[in-house]
Amino acid sequence: MRSLTHLECSKCEAQHDPDELHSVCEKCGKPLLCRYDLEPLAKCTLREEVRARSGGMWRFRELLPVANDADIVTLGEGHTPLLRAERLGRAIGLGNLFVKDESAMPAGTFKARGMAVAVSRAVELGATKAAVASTGNAGGALATYGARAGMEVHIFMPRDTPETARLECETAGADVVLIDGLISDCAQALAARRDEEGWFDLSTLKEPYRLEGKKTMGYELAEHFDWELPDVIIYPTGGGTGLIGMWKAFEEMELIGWISGHRPRMISVQSTGCAPIVRAFKQGADEAERWQDPETVASGLRAPGTIGDFLILRAIRDSGGTAIAIPDDEILQALRQLAATEGILACPEGAATLAAAIRLREHGLLDADERVVLFNTGSGLKYPEVLRAALKA
């Protein structure tokens, strides 16, 4: 059973044909969202059926945009563990601390969720060539799933991206174009060749399918907590697909009656070296201004501007959450603490959520008994130079 009915613009609500390959809204240029016929799903016992299935995040396939199971391109992504962090929680004054640990995903980060869905759907709708502008991990995931699908893949990354990311892409057979500049410059270089080359652009929120993969983190969280969401989610924010995706998952689950009651406060974490969302949140703005000269060891957070800014800010505010920026030295200390206290070797982006939890607890913004979930979005093994720096911090 498939329930995708249309694609809807997140800004002007214009509808687009779900069976054509779409990028952004043709009317206003904003991100498109997949919309489903949710009513029939509410009438069955799907929630418990899904729990009993195997197949990682594809257990939620009725709520994903791929029409035929045979078109699913998978490497076993999703269904990652929710780990209780008791010793760490005691150390920082949180009695119910959890880590949703995405470190064992294909290509080493949660970017796999989005790319698995987007590559599957793009191939299903006839795409043969794909391209992405990436600070590293989206490129790695696209190279990986593109290889699995037999697609031609082009990756545009800043020249100063950590070497591991580039090697990963090239090993998987992707064409890597290094750009002297930021991810925004990469996006421009990609766009200049895209139409002529016939590439499908999988850059963040330039198409509606990656978000659907990322939203499965929200479904899994609800499942972990027995269909009762935690109080707080602390999430490292770059382009914002994970945060927007989880918020969308909560909305869908409410509509189909899988969850009721309160939603978590969404806490967006960025680096003080690149914090456009935190700044906009503090200013009370609906959109975020571009950040000049972004610099941080958490390369996944080096997103100076993002097309989904208004959606991130709306989700944070609607949830009663907040946004917080963390300096790199605290990220490095938190990375060591998480590894040494709980055995979780986090990526720096994931470690930033622990640093945020420590600060928020100190400022009284988290209660001692609240159920707090940190998102570790990838493996520290992808960042040897960051581990080296963390040992010196």
Ligand SMILES: *Cc1c(COP(=O)(O)O)cnc(C)c1O
């Ligand atoms: C891309 C990335 C992020 C930020 O992801 P968004 O959901 O797009 O904000 C966080 N952590 C890691 C490891 C990443 O690669």
